Amino acid sequence: MDWPALIASSMVDFWHEPPASPIGKVAGWPAQSGAPDGLGVDPKQPRSGRDQQRPGHIHWLQPESTTMRALSASLDPAGSVEILLGGAHLAGPMQYGARRVSAIAGGWFKGRDFSGTVMPGGSDWQLIRADGVTEIGARFLVELEGGGFLSVINRGYRHGLEAVMRKLGAGESVDPADYYFGSTLTIEVGPGPLSWMTRTQLVANGAREGDRVRLAVFALTR
Secondary structure, three states: OOHHHHHHHHHHHHHOOOOOOHHHHHHOOOOOOOOOOOOOOOOOOOOOHHHHOOOOOOHHHOOOOHHHHHOOOEEEEEEEEEEEEEEEEEEOOOOOOEEEEEEEEEEEEEEOOOEEEEOOOEEEEEEEOOOOOEEEEEEEEEEEOOOOEEEEEEEEEEEEOHHHHHHHHOOOOOOHHHEEEEEEEEEEEOOOOOHHHHOOOEEEEEEEEOOEEEEEEEEEEO
16 A cells, blocks of 8 residues: 555645645655755745644644744753663563563662662563564662662663674673663652652663663753
């Protein structure tokens, strides 16, 4: 089935004309003349009659819209993590790939207003997919200085060229720029000054270095 043509034919009636938007580009329509590649709308040109169309018009797809400007975001440094790994067990093949389960033996988590020790007993349940991507699924506890705990779930993806990932798996030194390692953190903590972590999206850039994992953690903010 020709999906681009089908999408294009169904959207023409909705927009009344081939839209100059990111959706238009996906559907096979060319961008508006003079527009930056991939945006489809040239903010220097006057608005067309598209803005006077039926209420279903998706205004927020236009880069110059107020809503799109309001949805801009930034990443603020929120902390750093070092996780010391213990032994690992490899099981597979399973239904979706091989499983590698690594014990978490210790480490630390330091933030802008807290510091704590990663407790032994956590683990990282990884799925090594057939396409070479490793899905990260780590869970561990952090004992905070001054009392209290953080419960941390770290989920993400790690992948790169086969030769690079082979070196990484063998514990060799690999430049973090040579592979992708991104994740999101979900935090549980008791009431108090760190409760912001339970309602803020936290993302991380990661690196595997021998028997440990390092994470640079950022908070997604508007």
